[in-house]
Each structure stands twice: as structure tokens, then as C-alpha cells.
Amino acid sequence: MPDTAGCPDCERINEVLSRVGDRWSVLVVISLARYGTLRFNELKRNLGISQRMLSLTLKELERDGLVNRTYHPTIPPKVEYTLTEMGQSFHAPVSALGSWALGNLNRIDAARQAYDNKAGGEIGTDAPA
Structure with missing residues (x-):
């Protein structure tokens, strides 16, 4: 059990960060911020995500x-998604994270390759690197 005396809201912060920090949530927010209102299948197609994971x-x-x-009661039914005001405010930090990731892909790939070469296949073991 974590000590929450110094941070009474730490458990709640962890809960929120686990939701908004997962990869699909970040990608949904970025897509909705970029394109505005999107239907379920447009999001699914844009992200390459499974129907179940997108729904969740x-x-x-x-x-x-x-x-x-x-929800629009048409035939077939039409469901659209947009960011709320709070979702829009979340776009700025998410966009910064996405930009950082894009700007560092080559460096991350190089670091991974160097690590893998140095580890010599011993990744995940307790052997010293």
C-alpha cells in the first residue's frame, strides 16, 4: 500500500494517468484534435485499432x-465522436509528447540497437550488462 500522507491524491492521479497515458487514448485524442468530428469506423481505419479496443x-x-x-438515430445508425473542452485542453500535452516521439524515433532506434548489441541476447536476465 503506497504512503499517501504526503500526496493524498496520488492514487487518483495514478488512475487518471493510466487512462490518459495509454497509447490508444493518446492516438484517439490526436486524431480527434486533427480531424474534428469522426465516426467510429473512421477512427478505427485511421488508427488501425481493433473494434473492441477502440470501443473500450x-x-x-x-x-x-x-x-x-x-448518436444519430438513422438507418444505419450514425455515431460521432468529438473532443470536449477538457479533451481539447489535453491535446496540447499529448501533441507535445507525440512530437517528441516523432522527433526522436531515429535516436530511440539507435539506442535500442546499441543496447541489444551490447546485451548480446541477455535481455530480461539478471546478468549484469
Whole structure:
């Protein structure tokens, strides 16, 4: 059990960060910020995500107040997703993280390759590097 005396909201912060920090949530927020309102299948196609994972991610983002879901009772039914005001405010830090990742892909690849070469196949063992 973590000591929360110095940080009474640490457990709640952890809960929020685990939701908004997962890869699919980040990618959904970036997509909705870039394209505005999107239908479920447009998001699915853009992200290359499974239907089940997208459904779960959107439900959690809606529950947390980051995404609005609008149902249109047409045939076939039409469901659209947009970012809420809070979702829009979350876009700035998410975008910075995404930009950092894109800007450092080559350096990360090089670091991974160097690590793998140095480890000599002993990744995941307790052997000293």
C-alpha cells in the first residue's frame, strides 16, 4: 500500500494517468484534435485499432469527460465522436509528447540497437550488462 500522507491524491492521479497515458487514448485524442468530428469506423481505419479496443477506449474517454459521443438515430445508425473542452485542453500535452516521439524515433532506434548489441541476447536476465 503506497504512503499517501504526503500526496493524498496520488492514487487518483495514478488512475487518471493510466487512462490518459495509454497509447490508444493518446492516438484517439490526436486524431480527434486533427480531424474534428469522426465516426467510429473512421477512427478505427485511421488508427488501425481493433473494434473492441477502440470501443473500450472511447467509453473510458467519454466517462472521463474527454470525448463526446453523439448518436444519430438513422438507418444505419450514425455515431460521432468529438473532443470536449477538457479533451481539447489535453491535446496540447499529448501533441507535445507525440512530437517528441516523432522527433526522436531515429535516436530511440539507435539506442535500442546499441543496447541489444551490447546485451548480446541477455535481455530480461539478471546478468549484469
